[in-house]
Amino acid sequence: METRFQDQGQTIYNFLDEFLVECPRCSACALVITLAKTLEKISLFDQRRLVCQKCGHTSDWDRKTVATGGNIDPYFQLPLWLQIPCCGEILWAYNHKHLNHLEKIVQAKLRENKLGPGPKKTMMTQLPAWIMSAKNRNEVLKGIAKLRSKE
């Protein structure tokens, strides 16, 4: 287990290329993908498409407002697939890359900021206190493991 985490400045914006959500038609795991041409330049407001491989449902998003935060996707406002009750709260992630990043932060006993002085809004600095709390570490890691194995 890696006990040191170095914050390289990843923000929630680094994890917007794909969202795992609950399909509104069949309740299986569906994807919200970006229709941006280059993955390097993903913007919150790029067109998105909802795709369910189970039932074939698709839907396009091309609006001007999004709702970020919480355990729904910012576009279709569908429940995130990766969410689980944990420590009296809801632990959630947009996708597996996001979940892996979260795990690295949570399991680290030493969290370092290598970004120099000044205000930071990285994912690490934005996480709620209950996720960052050492006393919740084992519970949160268990929750992450359960989410990872969710089919």
Ligand SMILES: [Zn+2]
């Ligand atoms: Zn479906």
